[in-house]
Amino acid sequence: MIFDIGHLILLTAMALAAFGIVTGYLGGRWRNTRLIQSSFNVVYVVAALVFAATVILWYGLLTDAFQLSYVWNHSERALSPFYKFSALWGGQAGSLLFWCMILSAYGAVVAYVNRDRHRALMPYVNATLLTTSLFFLVLLVFAADPFKRVGFVPPDGQGLNPLLQNFWMILHPVMLYLGYVGMAVPFAFAVAALLSKRLDNEWVRTVRRWTLIPWMFLSAGILMGSQWAYMELGWGGYWAWDPVENASFLPWLTGTAFLHSIIIQEQRGILKVWNIVLIWLTYFLVILGTFTTRSGIIESVHSFARSDVGPYFLVYLVLILLGFLWLLFDRLPLLRGEHSIDSFTSREAAFLANNWLFAGIAFATLWGTFFPMFSELLTGQRISVAAPFFNQVNGPLFLLLLLLMGVAPLLGWRHTSLSAFRKQFTFPILAGVAVGLLVFLFARSFYPIIGLAICAFVVATIVQEYVRGVIARRATTGENALAAVAGLWRRNGRRYGGYIVHLGIVMIGVAVIGNEFYQQSLSVTLARGESAQIGRYELVYDGMISERKSNRIEYHALLNAYNLDSGRRVGVITPQRNIYDKTPDMPTSEVGLHVTPFEDVYVVLNGWESGGASATFTIYINPLTLWMWIGGVVLVLGTLIAAWPHPTQRRSEVVRSLAYATGDD
Amino acid sequence: MHRIKHALLFLLVGALAFLAVLSPGNAELAIAQTDAASSSTDVRMTQNSATANSVTPNEVNEVAKELWCPLCNGVRLDACELKACEQMRDMIAEQLAEGWDKEQIKNYFIEQYGPQVLGAPPLEGFNWLAWILPFVALAGGGVFLWRTVRRMVTSRPQEAAIAMDGASPSVADEYSRRLEEELKRYG
Numbered sequence: 001m002i003f004d005i006g007h008l009i010l011l012t013a014m015a016l017a018a019f020g021i022v023t024g025y026l027g028g029r030w031r032n033t034r035l036i037q038s039s040f041n042v043v044y045v046v047a048a049l050v051f052a053a054t055v056i057l058w059y060g061l062l063t064d065a066f067q068l069s070y071v072w073n074h075s076e077r078a079l080s081p082f083y084k085f086s087a088l089w090g091g092q093a094g095s096l097l098f099w100c101m102i103l104s105a106y107g108a109v110v111a112y113v114n115r116d117r118h119r120a121l122m123p124y125v126n127a128t129l130l131t132t133s134l135f136f137l138v139l140l141v142f143a144a145d146p147f148k149r150v151g152f153v154p155p156d157g158q159g160l161n162p163l164l165q166n167f168w169m170i171l172h173p174v175m176l177y178l179g180y181v182g183m184a185v186p187f188a189f190a191v192a193a194l195l196s197k198r199l200d201n202e203w204v205r206t207v208r209r210w211t212l213i214p215w216m217f218l219s220a221g222i223l224m225g226s227q228w229a230y231m232e233l234g235w236g237g238y239w240a241w242d243p244v245e246n247a248s249f250l251p252w253l254t255g256t257a258f259l260h261s262i263i264i265q266e267q268r269g270i271l272k273v274w275n276i277v278l279i280w281l282t283y284f285l286v287i288l289g290t291f292t293t294r295s296g297i298i299e300s301v302h303s304f305a306r307s308d309v310g311p312y313f314l315v316y317l318v319l320i321l322l323g324f325l326w327l328l329f330d331r332l333p334l335l336r337g338e339h340s341i342d343s344f345t346s347r348e349a350a351f352l353a354n355n356w357l358f359a360g361i362a363f364a365t366l367w368g369t370f371f372p373m374f375s376e377l378l379t380g381q382r383i384s385v386a387a388p389f390f391n392q393v394n395g396p397l398f399l400l401l402l403l404l405m406g407v408a409p410l411l412g413w414r415h416t417s418l419s420a421f422r423k424q425f426t427f428p429i430l431a432g433v434a435v436g437l438l439v440f441l442f443a444r445s446f447y448p449i450i451g452l453a454i455c456a457f458v459v460a461t462i463v464q465e466y467v468r469g470v471i472a473r474r475a476t477t478g479e480n481a482l483a484a485v486a487g488l489w490r491r492n493g494r495r496y497g498g499y500i501v502h503l504g505i506v507m508i509g510v511a512v513i514g515n516e517f518y519q520q521s522l523s524v525t526l527a528r529g530e531s532a533q534i535g536r537y538e539l540v541y542d543g544m545i546s547e548r549k550s551n552r553i554e555y556h557a558l559l560n561a562y563n564l565d566s567g568r569r570v571g572v573i574t575p576q577r578n579i580y581d582k583t584p585d586m587p588t589s590e591v592g593l594h595v596t597p598f599e600d601v602y603v604v605l606n607g608w609e610s611g612g613a614s615a616t617f618t619i620y621i622n623p624l625t626l627w628m629w630i631g632g633v634v635l636v637l638g639t640l641i642a643a644w645p646h647p648t649q650r651r652s653e654v655v656r657s658l659a660y661a662t663g664d665d
Numbered sequence: 666m667h668r669i670k671h672a673l674l675f676l677l678v679g680a681l682a683f684l685a686v687l688s689p690g691n692a693e694l695a696i697a698q699t700d701a702a703s704s705s706t707d708v709r710m711t712q713n714s715a716t717a718n719s720v721t722p723n724e725v726n727e728v729a730k731e732l733w734c735p736l737c738n739g740v741r742l743d744a745c746e747l748k749a750c751e752q753m754r755d756m757i758a759e760q761l762a763e764g765w766d767k768e769q770i771k772n773y774f775i776e777q778y779g780p781q782v783l784g785a786p787p788l789e790g791f792n793w794l795a796w797i798l799p800f801v802a803l804a805g806g807g808v809f810l811w812r813t814v815r816r817m818v819t820s821r822p823q824e825a826a827i828a829m830d831g832a833s834p835s836v837a838d839e840y841s842r843r844l845e846e847e848l849k850r851y852g
Contacts, residue, residue: 235743384738524722
C-alpha cells in the first residue's frame with residue numbers, strides 16, 4: 001500500500017516538474033510575478049515529494065519489504081541496518097532515486113537562498129534544474145521503478161553486493177553524488193544567463209561558490225573512492241582508470257578548469273563563451289558519466305541494449321547537446337569579450353594554458369574511456385584501455401599542470417616585468433632544483449626527479465606567498481604570525497584558501513609519484529612461524545582466526561611486523577577475507593595495513609591451506625601513500641577557506657577593480 | 666546564424682531517427698551476448714602446480730604485472746582473482762620453468778587472447794588513433810590559443826577604439842561573421 005503511494009508520489013512529482021518548467025520559462029520571459037512564484041513553489045514541492053519517495057524506499061529497505069523487487073535484489077534480513085540504509089544507492093533504481101533527491105534538494109536550497117536575488121535569472125534557473133529533475137523522474141517512473149513488485153513476498157532478499165559492504169562505500173557515493181549532481185547548479189545559472197540575455201558577470205560571480213562546494217564534494221568523493229579501492233580491491237593501488245572512475249573524474253577536470261577560468265572573466269571580462277561551454281561540458285559529462293555507469297555501454301556495446309535506461313539517457317544527451325549549441329549560437333553576439341590579453345607573461349595567459357591542459361587531459365581521458373567501444377564497433381576487435389595508456393598520455397600533462405600551478409600565481413595580471421619575475425621565481429626555482437638534486441642522489445630515474453622537483457617548486461611558491469602576505473600584514477597591523485595567517489584567510493580567502501587547495505594537490509601528487517615509481521611487491525606462501533622480508537620490514541606469519549558475523553564469516557591472518565632498521569616490533573597486520581552467506585563464491589578482501597608517513601606496508605591474503613597451516617600473501621610497500629589522504633583533507637579545508645563568506649569580501653565594484661589594478665586578488 | 670540553427674534542428678531530428686532505428690537492432694545483439702565475466706573465484710587459491718619447478722610466485726607476478734585480465738576491465742593479471750586468470754598465472758609459471766623470457770610469454774598471451782591483455786591499444790592500424798588523437802587535439806588547441814593570444818597582444822593599440830563602440834551592431838556583426846568563419850576553418 002505505502003509503496004503504491006511511493007510510485008504515485010513520483011508520478012505527481014514528474015507532472016509537477018513539467019508544469020514548473022513551463023511556469024519558470026514563461027514567468028521569466030513575460031516577467032510575470034505569479035508565474036515566477038509558482039516556479040519557486042514547484043521547486044520546493046518537487047523536492048519534498050522526491051524526498052518523501054526516498055524515505056518510503058528507505059522504509060522498505062529497513063523493514064525488509066522483499067515484495068519490492070529493489071529491496072529483494074539489494075538487501076537481506078541479516079544485513080546490518082547501516083548497510084540496509086546505504087543499499088539505497090547499491091543498485092540502479094535506488095541510486096537514480098538518490099540522484100534525483102539530491103538534485104531536487106539542491107534546487108530547493110538554491111531557490112530558497114536566492115528567493116529575493118537575481119530576479120531575472122532565477123525563474124530560468126528553476127526551470128533548468130527542474131528539467132534535469134524531470135528527466136530523472138521520467139526514468140524512475142517509466143524505466144527504473146524503485147517500487148516495482150516481485151509479484152509475491154520472498155522469505156529473504158538476495159543480499160547486497162559484498163564489495164559495497166564497506167565503510168567507505170557508505171560515505172563515498174554520498175560525497176560523489178553531492179559533487180556530481182551539484183554541478184547542475186552552475187550549469188543552470190549559465191543557461192539562465194543565456195535565456196535571459198543577462199550575460200554580464202552576474203551569473204559568474206554567483207556560481208563561484210555554487211561550483212566550489214560541489215567541487216569539494218566531488219574531490220572528496222573521488223578520494224574516498226580511491227580509499228575504498230585501496231582497502232577493498234587488494235591490488236596495491238588506488239586508481240585503475242576504469243570507466244566508472246573516469247566517469248567521476250571527467251566532470252572534475254572540466255569543473256576545475258571552469259573554477260579557474262571564471263576568475264579571468266571576473267577580472268578581465270574575457271572568455272565568456274569558453275566559460276559557458278566549460279560548465280555545459282561539465283554538466284554533459286555528469287549525465288554522460290551516469291549514463292555510462294548505469295548502462296554499461298563501455299564494458300560492452302551489447303550490454304547497452306539490455307539496460308532499460310540506456311536509450312533514455314542517449315536521447316537526453318542528444319537533446320542537451322543540440323539544445324545547448326542552438327542557444328549558444330543564438331546568443332553569440334552578446335558574448336563579446338571586454339578586454340584582450342596583453343602579454344604572454346600575464347596571469348591570464350597562464351590561466352589559458354591551465355584550461356588548455358585541463359581540457360586536453362579531459363579529452364584524452366574521455367577518448368581513452370570510449371576507445372574500446374569505437375574499436376569494437378568499427379573493427380570488431382576488443383581492446384582494453386587501462387592504466388598503461390592513461391599513465392603514458394596523461395602523466396606528462398599532469399606534470400605540466402603541476403608546474404603551472406606554481407607559476408601562474410606568481411605572474412601579474414596583464415603583464416609581468418623582468419624584475420618582478422626575478423623577485424618571484426628565484427627562491428622557488430632554487431628549492432625545486434635542490435630537491436631534484438636530492439632525489440637524483442637516491443634514485444636516478446627521470447620522472448620522479450622531475451616530478452618531485454616540481455612539487456618542491458610549487459610548495460616553495462606557496463610558502464613564499466604566505467610569508468610575503470604575513471610580513472605585509474604584520475607591518476600594517478603588528479599582529480603575530482598566526483593571527484596574520486588567519487587575517488589573510490579572512491580578508492582574502494579566495495586567494496589564500498586557493499593556495500591551501502594547491503598544497504593539498506601537491507601532497508596527492510607526491511603520493512602518486514611515490515606509489516607509481518617506488519612501489520615494491522612480493523608474493524609468498526608462508527607456513528605458520530615462517531617469515532618474509534620486504535624493504536626494511538620483516539613479517540612473521542602467526543596463524544589464522546575466523547569470526548562469525550551476522551551475514552558472513554571473516555577470516556583473519558595474523559602477521560607480526562618488525563622494522564629491521566630499528567629492530568622493533570611495529571604491530572600486527574591482519575589481512576582479512578570475508579565469505580558472505582548469500583554469495584559464497586564472491587569472497588571479498590580487506591587488506592592489512594601498517595601505515596607510516598613514509599610508507600604503507602600493505603598485505604593481501606590470497607588464500608590458505610589446511611585451516612591456515614600455511615597461507616599465501618601478496619605484500620606491497622607503498623611509499624608516501626598516507627599523503628594522498630592527508631592531501632584530501634587539506635584540499636577540503638582549503639576549499640572551505642576559499643568558499644567561506646566573509647563580510648569584507650563583499651567589496652564594491654570600485655574596490656574590486658582597484659584590487660585588480662594593484663595586482664591584489 | 667540561421668543556417669547553424671537549421672543545421673542543429675536537422676541534426677536533432679536525424680539523431681532521434683537514428684536512435685529509433687538503433688534500439689530494436691541492439692536488442693537482438695543482446696540475446697546473442699553471453700556473460701563472460703560470471704566465472705568466479707575460490708578462496709583456497711594456492712599457487713601450486715608449477716611452483717614445484719622452483720619458479721616463485723614473485724617471478725610469475727613480475728610477468729603478470731605487465732598483462733591485464735582479458736575478462737575484467739582494468740584489472741591487472743597479478744591481482745585478478747578469476748579462475749581463468751589463476752590458470753593464466755599457472756601457465757606463466759610453466760613457461761618460465763621452460764626458460765621462456767618475458768617478451769615471449771607476453772607475445773604468447775597476445776596471440777591467445779588478443780590485444781586486450783596489453784591494457785593499452787597496440788601501435789598498429791586503427792589503434793594508432795587512440796594514441797595520436799589526444800596529442801593532435803592538444804596541439805591543435807595549443808596552436809589556436811597561441812595565435813589568438815598573439816593577435817590580441819599585437820592588436821593592443823586598437824583595443825581602446827573597439828571598446829568605445831563595443832555595443833554598436835556593426836561590431837557585433839563583424840564579430841559573429843569572424844567567428845563563423847573561424848568555426849568553418851577549425852570545426
